[in-house]
Amino acid sequence: MIPSAQLDFSLQLLLQQLDQAELSKFKSLLRMLCPKDELEHIPQMEVDEADGKQLAEILTNHCASYWVEMVAIQIFNMMDRTDLSQRAKEELREAALKSLQENKPLSLELTKVQGEDVKNLGEAKEGLEGGKPGLYHAFLE
Incomplete structure (x- = not known):
């Protein structure tokens, strides 16, 4: 995948809302959902040792933004953290509306x-x- 420059929601802030056990679960689900060829591009040791801020940086530096956005929302739902999933979706909607207004078809x-x-x-x-x-x-x- 092509590295992303920026996500349309603040993954870093959302990941910082997770406690240590939840962050570990997020990482485990991430490994489960990540395509095998992507795992080669993500340094596993860095992921294992990363806090929320660092994990967001790793994902945005190694993965396409659309994939990170989709999988993060999916993982938040799997973890029953629908509050974080909803916040991410709301930020994505706001970004889409802003983009639409700026680039009206x-x-x-x-x-x-x-x-x-x-x-x-x-x-x-x-x-x-x-x-x-x-x-x-x-x-x-």
Whole structure:
């Protein structure tokens, strides 16, 4: 897997919520869920000795962010720490919404032109150029 630059939730803070026994269980479940080829890339001794902060750093340095996010949520659920799973999911939702707002897809900006179906994209663009940006004027009439 490709190392990740940053997760969309704070794994470090979530792992620091675990006591020592829970952290050991997290590591054990991680080994169980980790694909065999990934185990070669993760230094096992470092994982065994890591605290929550260090484990988060190891995972983000050696694994793809989407995989770390998915497996962490799965492990929290398996450990009956749904509070941590929910926090991670909420942070992921917030990050997705923020990303969507910053990178709004073009399809969200398309509107109907004077109640007719758009047959020619060029004509539709010309019709929309006079409209107010950001407002869905066709639906407000």
